[in-house]
Amino acid sequence: EIVxxxxxxxxxxxxxxxxxLSCRASQSVSSNLAWYQQKPGQAPRLLIHGASTxxxxxxxxxxxxxxxxxxxxxxxxxxxxxxAVYYCQQYNNWLRTFGQGTKVEIx
Amino acid sequence: xxxxVESGGGLVQPGGSLRLACAASGFTVSTNxxxxxxxxxxxxxxxVSVIYSGGLTYYTDSxxxxxTISRDNSENTLYLQMNSLRAEDTAVYxxxxxxxxxxxxxxxxWGQGTLVTVSS
Numbered sequence: 001e002i003v004x005x006x007x008x009x010x011x012x013x014x015x016x017x018x019x020x021l022s023c024r025a026s027q028s029v030s031s032n033l034a035w036y037q038q039k040p041g042q043a044p045r046l047l048i049h050g051a052s053t054x055x056x057x058x059x060x061x062x063x064x065x066x067x068x069x070x071x072x073x074x075x076x077x078x079x080x081x082x083x084a085v086y087y088c089q090q091y092n093n094w095l096r097t098f099g100q101g102t103k104v105e106i107x
Numbered sequence: 108x109x110x111x112v113e114s115g116g117g118l119v120q121p122g123g124s125l126r127l128a129c130a131a132s133g134f135t136v137s138t139n140x141x142x143x144x145x146x147x148x149x150x151x152x153x154x155v156s157v158i159y160s161g162g163l164t165y166y167t168d169s170x171x172x173x174x175t176i177s178r179d180n181s182e183n184t185l186y187l188q189m190n191s192l193r194a195e196d197t198a199v200y201x202x203x204x205x206x207x208x209x210x211x212x213x214x215x216x217w218g219q220g221t222l223v224t225v226s227s
Contacts, residue, residue, distance in 0.1 A: 001168070032212065034212075034213050036152075036214070043201055043219055043220060044144075044152065044201070044214070044217055045217075046213055046215050049212075049215075050208075050210070050213075053211065055215065085151075087151065087152050089152075091212040094163075094165040095165070096142065096157065097154060098151060098153065098154060099151070100151045101151045101152070
């Protein structure tokens with residue numbers, strides 16, 4: 001089983017600043033990685049797929065990078081609506097696994 | 108417009124069964140990959156199961172032999188039959204459509220979730 005580890009668990013950022021979230025896979029997943037945003041009481045929303053491709057309608061301030069085992073989600077110029085929990089998820093063959101999440105909170 | 112609406116959650120005793128349904132509109136369930144993902148109270152997301160357009164099914168280890176994913180093409184509905192339920196199965200269960208684009212597999216649409224509580 002591929003284990004996804006996200007860091008940090010919580011990130012305190014001021015509005016307008018940049019948030020950098022990390023996701024590490026226990027073995028290579030190539031570029032088979034997605035990022036999701038979840039707000040309290042809501043279903044997750046797809047942000048990034050293929051490690052770096054923004055989903056339809058996602059603002060350009062969200063960017064993804066990485067391949068293999070190391071991935072990064074960068075949120076530039078944080079807006080109030082961006083404070084949420086973010087999950088990475090890998091899909092390798094048939095197996096899908098999520099990271100434990102990073103909560104981005106207002107500093 | 109793509110929509111997914113889950114139903115069937117509720118309170119069930121340990122060892123009991125429930126069948127969750129996910130009614131889809133705006134697309135055809137049978138021509139897409141469809142997954143179930145769950146989230147225990149206050150916890151993160153956990154992938155549970157997927158059914159491929161060709162009918163292949165896969166499960167996370169903790170539910171193998173107890174849960175069955177299926178679909179009804181005539182009803183355009185996804186199901187999750189859950190048997191031998193345990194306290195640790197307590198969670199909000201989401202269904203999600205998976206889209207494959209240039210090798211990328213993404214859960215691009217999600218339902219609102221249905222709560223399953225396993226307790227005596």
